[in-house]
Amino acid sequence: MKGKVVLGAGFGDEGKGLVTDWLCRHCEQPLVIRFSGGQQAGHTVVANGLRHVFSNFGSGTLQGAPTYFSRFCTIEPIGLCNELAVLLAKGVQPLLYIDAQCPVTTPYDIARNRQQHPHGSCGVGVGNTLNREEQYYSLTFADLFSPWVLQTRLDLLRTFFYKEYAAASVEAFLDCCAAVVSSPYIRSTQGLPPGFSDHIYEGSQGLLLDQHFGFFPYVTRSNTGTINAVALHGSRELEVYLVTRAYQTRHGAGPMSNEHLPHNIKANPQETNVCNSYQGEFRRSLLDLSLVEYAINRDELLRSTNNRHLVITCLDHVQDEYRFTWQGSIIFCNNEAEFVRRIAATLGFSSVFISSSDDGMGIKLF
Known part of the structure; x- marks a missing residue:
């Protein structure tokens, strides 16, 4: 190859x-x-x-x-x-x-990123996502294929890791998660x-x-x-x-x-x-x-x-x-x-x- x-x-x-x-x-x-x-x-x-x-x-x-x-x-x-x-x-x-192991960025990751960006961040939550993963609050692409797992992980994130950003809306995020897993243009591997x-x-x-x-x-x-x-x-x-x-x-x-x-x-x-x-x-x-x-x-x-x-x-x-x-x-x-x-x-x-x-x-x- x-x-x-x-x-x-x-x-x-x-x-x-x-x-x-x-x-x-x-x-x-x-x-x-x-x-x-x-x-x-x-x-x-x-x-x-x-x-x-x-x-x-x-x-x-x-x-x-x-x-x-x-x-x-x-x-x-x-x-x-x-x-x-x-x-x-x-x-x-x-x-x-x-x-399947790709970490998924949530609206909570983005909200924290955009409030705390003193070092020139792009504001799209990449660093916050990776930091969260290292602290065991994981959400990966494989999780999107199980609605209960996805919702449970989001609830735990909001309650324990991102409680100060609990007001961030996840409605559009959940809609897009469903669209991604059903799209003919996107495949899990x-x-x-x-x-x-x-x-x-x-x-x-x-x-x-x-x-x-x-x-x-x-x-x-x-x-x-x-x-x-x-x-x-x-x-x-x-x-x-x-x-x-x-x-x-x-x-x-x-x-x-x-x-x-x-x-x-x-x-x-x-x-x-x-x-x-x-x-x-x-x-x-x-x-x-x-x-x-x-x-x-x-x-x-x-x-x-x-x-x-x-x-x-x-x-x-x-x-x-x-x-x-x-x-x-x-x-x-x-x-x-x-x-x-x-x-x-x-x-x-x-x-x-x-x-x-x-x-x-x-x-x-x-």
């Missing part, structure tokens, strides 16, 4: 959805596997004349690739139903496999579904938001590196695609280098999420290769494998802005080709892909 992992090199928004869609275009029977995070992902894909932001489905959906949400991911039934309706309205019929030629492991947030080597408390409650993908694949025989924009971004609160340096990076008029009421503003600065190198070195497979590629996206946003920083110094480049070559050489990548387009067709080998 061929396995390819798509990782973000920074704080997210690197273009992981773009790369996942592109990889699916070049596979005979791909399966997109979500191996971290959950419904807080926002991966924009432009393909086949459509534009869609994927949160609850994999970014290969417009290429007809099914999605598998692994046990490492949360699911949120209301958001899932809403996104399914949007896809169907666009003429897309997705197929989503959900592992125990482990990876068989019958696919390629496993495309689609990362969620970037490496610098990893819960273990990001900058706590401004991190996600997930392993955003390769560790979960290795566990699911059953081996380290994975091809890694490390994705970075041609500049650095961060959405919301938390440290980000190079913000003191002036720049004229072009704003993308179609940026997916410029301002989120819970995360905060979208921020940009010059690309910091020392931070990218740090992220690479913290991931065991990424730093040791030779089967890896660098993907640099959004090059059209840095016209006349061919600079990056390395070990505290600004590195000036004369043109795009020199810019890409020096980034690849500094990070030790011999295989590089570039993109200046929102469409996966725009990715090309450098």
Whole structure:
């Protein structure tokens, strides 16, 4: 089984959805596997004349690739139903496999998240869901198939774990749970579904938001590196695609280098999420290769494998802005080709892909 992992090199928004869609275009029977995070992902894909932001489905959906949400991911039934309706309205019929062990986000998780979000949370309850699971107040996808079990677990959550949020309504949540388990587009599974030629492991947030080597408390409650993908694949025989924009971004609160340096990076008029009421503003600065190198070195497979590629996206946003920083110094480049070559050489990548387009067709080998 061929396995390819798509990782973000920074704080997210690197273009992981773009790369996942592109990889699916070049596979005979791909399966997109979500191996971290959950419904807080926002991966924009432009393909086949459509534009869609994927949160609850994999970014290969417009290429007809099914999605598998692994046990490492949360699911949120209301958001899932809403996104399914949007896809169907666009003429897309997705197929989503959900592992029976996937933790389920409830309205109580979201209510607490939205009241307590000092660290730039997306406000969709992923971290609260995972924290609750660790404290034995579990609700998984398998539970949705038994109405009595589902209602009993919700009652116990409200009574003992989330009593201060007892007023949160669960009516729409229960309706969507019923819709999810009866949907012909959603299937429950125990482990990876068989019958696919390629496993495309689609990362969620970037490496610098990893819960273990990001900058706590401004991190996600997930392993955003390769560790979960290795566990699911059953081996380290994975091809890694490390994705970075041609500049650095961060959405919301938390440290980000190079913000003191002036720049004229072009704003993308179609940026997916410029301002989120819970995360905060979208921020940009010059690309910091020392931070990218740090992220690479913290991931065991990424730093040791030779089967890896660098993907640099959004090059059209840095016209006349061919600079990056390395070990505290600004590195000036004369043109795009020199810019890409020096980034690849500094990070030790011999295989590089570039993109200046929102469409996966725009990715090309450098």
